[in-house]
Amino acid sequence: MHILIAPNAFKQALDATDAAKALERGFLTSRLSCTCECFPIGDGGNGTGELLTRHLDGKMISASATDPLGRPVTASFGWVEDSQTAVIEMASASGLHLLAPRELDPLHSSSYGTGQLMKAALDLRPRQLILAVGGSATVDAGCGILTALGVRFLDAQGNEIIDLPQGLEKLYDVDTSGLDSRMADCRVTVLCDVINPLLGEQGAAHVFGPQKGATPDTVKRLEAILTHFSTVVQNETEIRLGDLASGGAAGGVSAGLHAIIGAELVSGIDYFLQMTGFDRSLSRSDLVITAEGSIEEQTLRGKGPLGVAKRAQSRGIPVICLAGSIPLTVDETLNHYFDVLLAIGNRPASLEEALAETADNLQRTAVQLGNMLHRFR
Numbered sequence: 001m002h003i004l005i006a007p008n009a010f011k012q013a014l015d016a017t018d019a020a021k022a023l024e025r026g027f028l029t030s031r032l033s034c035t036c037e038c039f040p041i042g043d044g045g046n047g048t049g050e051l052l053t054r055h056l057d058g059k060m061i062s063a064s065a066t067d068p069l070g071r072p073v074t075a076s077f078g079w080v081e082d083s084q085t086a087v088i089e090m091a092s093a094s095g096l097h098l099l100a101p102r103e104l105d106p107l108h109s110s111s112y113g114t115g116q117l118m119k120a121a122l123d124l125r126p127r128q129l130i131l132a133v134g135g136s137a138t139v140d141a142g143c144g145i146l147t148a149l150g151v152r153f154l155d156a157q158g159n160e161i162i163d164l165p166q167g168l169e170k171l172y173d174v175d176t177s178g179l180d181s182r183m184a185d186c187r188v189t190v191l192c193d194v195i196n197p198l199l200g201e202q203g204a205a206h207v208f209g210p211q212k213g214a215t216p217d218t219v220k221r222l223e224a225i226l227t228h229f230s231t232v233v234q235n236e237t238e239i240r241l242g243d244l245a246s247g248g249a250a251g252g253v254s255a256g257l258h259a260i261i262g263a264e265l266v267s268g269i270d271y272f273l274q275m276t277g278f279d280r281s282l283s284r285s286d287l288v289i290t291a292e293g294s295i296e297e298q299t300l301r302g303k304g305p306l307g308v309a310k311r312a313q314s315r316g317i318p319v320i321c322l323a324g325s326i327p328l329t330v331d332e333t334l335n336h337y338f339d340v341l342l343a344i345g346n347r348p349a350s351l352e353e354a355l356a357e358t359a360d361n362l363q364r365t366a367v368q369l370g371n372m373l374h375r376f377r
Contacts, residue, residue: 001032001033001034001035001286001287001373001377002034002035002036002037002284002285002286002287003027003034003035003036003037003285003286003287003288003289004036004037004039004281004282004285004287004288004289005020005023005024005027005036005037005038005039005289006020006039006040006041006278006288006289006290006308007019007020007023007040007041007289007290007291007292007322007362008040008041008042008043008045008290008291008292008293008303008304008305009040009042009045009046009047009292009293010291010292010293010324010355010358011045011046011135011293012097012293012355013293013324013354013355013356013358013359014358014359014362015040015046015047016040016041016042016047016051017038017040017047017051018359019040019291019358019359019362020038020039020040021038022358022359022360022362022363022366023036023038023289023291023322023362023363023366024036024038024366025363025366026362026363026364026365026366026367026369026370027366027367027369027370029363029367029370030366030367030368030369030370030371030374031370031371031374031375032370032371032373032374032377033374034370034373037281037285039276039278039281041269041272041273041278041290041304041307041308042132042268042269042272042304043134043191043193043267043268043269043272043302043303043304043307044132044133044134044190044191044192044193044249044268044269044272045091045132045134045135045193045268045304046089046091046095046097046134046135047089048089048132048134048191048193048268048272049077049078049087049088049089049092049130049132050076050078050089051272051276052078052087052130052132052272052275052276053078053079053080053087055275055276055277056078056080056082056083056085056087056275056276057080057082058078058079058080058081058085058087059078059079059081060076060077060078060079061076061077061078061079061120062074062075062076063075063076063077063116063117063120064116065092065093065113065114065116065117065120066093066112066113066116067093067094067098067099067113068094068095068098068099068109068110068111068113068136068137068138069099069103069105069108069109069110070110070112073093073098073113075092075093075113075117076092076117077089077092077117077120077121079121079124079126083127083128084124084125084126084127084128085126085127085128085129085130086118086121086122086124086126086128086129086130087130087132088114088117088118088121088129088130088131088132089132090111090114090131090132090133090134090135090136090250090253091132091134091135091136092114092117093113093114093116093117094109094110094111094112094113094114094136094137094138094144095135095136095137096135096136096137096211096212097135098137099137101213103213104137104212104213105213106137106138106139106140106165106209106212106213106214106218106222106251107165107166107214107218107221107222108163108166109137109138109139109140109212110138110140110143110144110147110164110165111136111138111140111142111143111144111145111250111251111253112144112145112147112148112164113144113148114131114136114144114145114148114253115144115145115146115147115148115149116148118131118145118148118149119148119149119180122180122182122183122186125182125185126186127185127186127187128186128187128188128189129186129187129188129189130189130191131188131189131190131191131253131257131263132191132268133190133191133192133193133249133250133253133254134191134193134249134250134268136212136250136251136253137212138165138212138250138251138253139165139204139205139208139209139212139214139222139226139251139252140164140165140168140251140252140253140256141165141168141198141204141226141229141251141252141253141255141256142250142252142253142254142255142256142257142260143164143165143168143229143256144164144165145253145256145257146179146256146257146260146261147164149179149180149183149261150176150178150179150180151174151175151176151178151179151260152174152175152178153167153168153171153173153174153175154171154172154173154174154175155167155170155171155172156170156172158173165222165225165229166225168225168228168229169224169225169228171228171229171232172232173232173236174232174233174236174260176260179261183261187264188257188261188262188263188264189263189264189266189271190246190249190253190254190257190258190263190264190265190266191266191267191268191271191272192246192249192250192254192265192266192267192268192302193249193268193269193302193303193304194246194248194249194298194301194302194303195245195246195267195301195302196208196246196247196248196249196301197242197243197244197245197246197247197248198226198230198241198242198243198244198247198248198252198255199223199226199227199230199241199242199243199247199248200242200243202248203223203226203247203248204222204226204247204248204249204251204252205219205220205222205223205226206219206223207248207298208248208251209222209251212251226252227242229241229252229256230242230255233256233259233260237259237260239258239259241255241256241258241259244258244265245265246265246267246302247265249265267302267307268302268304269302269303269304269306269307269308270307272304272307273307273308273311278308278311279311282311282312282315282317283315285317286317287317287318287319287320287373288308288309288312288317288318288319288320289319289320289321289322289366289369290304290305290308290309290319290320290321290322291305291321291322291323291344291362292304292305292321292323293323293324293325293358294323294324294325294326295321295323295325295326295327295334295338295341296325296326296327297331299334300333300334305321305338306337309321309337309338310337313337318339318340319337319338319339319340320338320339320340320341320342320369321338321340321341321342322342322343322344322362322365323341323342323343323344324343324344324345324354324355324358324361325343326341326342326343342365342369344358344361344362344364344365345361346361346364
């Protein structure tokens, strides 16, 4: 049996590569006679940029930037010389992991550092800039990025708004005359790991705001800010941002970049699997193992394991999905895509303990799965 191991990252626990290696160790030490191929995946979330750069035979380049609260940080981006492509991972400079829990503050957290990485990449004169936007700490509709690139957000008196995104409550005009001229020669593609819109109950503020430290009152305020931003931008561009598919990714970064610099929004996992030749590996596999920290309703909105499962399903290849957390009750929609859905925990544990034991739990579960498959082959 040839097993294709294609996990996503386990947030705050393991990157996708280490998750794949843990699963491989488990299968190879089980009683199952098998071969394995590790194919860690990225859907636009943490780790996608480096994985994609590696697959495309590129290199990582360090650059100075600022974190979501404006503090200096050393970040990095990918560069693929053959195709003159820069790969920016938003989490590198603007990620949630850069802030302590007590520092989470989406009203004052900015994506400016990601814009600094984009400017550093522009020095290489790329033909394409790929932006993976998952894992951000911000809900600023990309205004921090755009400010770093030379866009000015103005109030009714013509003063530039500095305090982003809170200051967008006073937004009156968007001045793009200072946009870095090099952007004109560069196609921007945003890899989105969700299909959520910018506004509404399934939008950026309501769904992702609490993950980034927003209280219920802050969620309402962020929703009002994004709604106002959408109205101002629509008046200037005639682009309706509120219900744009994937417009809510990374706190609305996708919507802002689409409207103001013409960025193309794509499914992160579909783009990743296409660019990395996943189907070639799939064609020689008998079983697919995918995994992620949590499998839930949000999984159905563009996450990596779903993209893997759809491709395997189209070829009639069974898919087993492992996760730290799965729904308590049977979810028929998830069961439609995954032949088996298993939680990897082995005992009652705190979140901190579960995160620390992720690699061991993945390996142990793979051993048990391998032993079971051996018994029934």
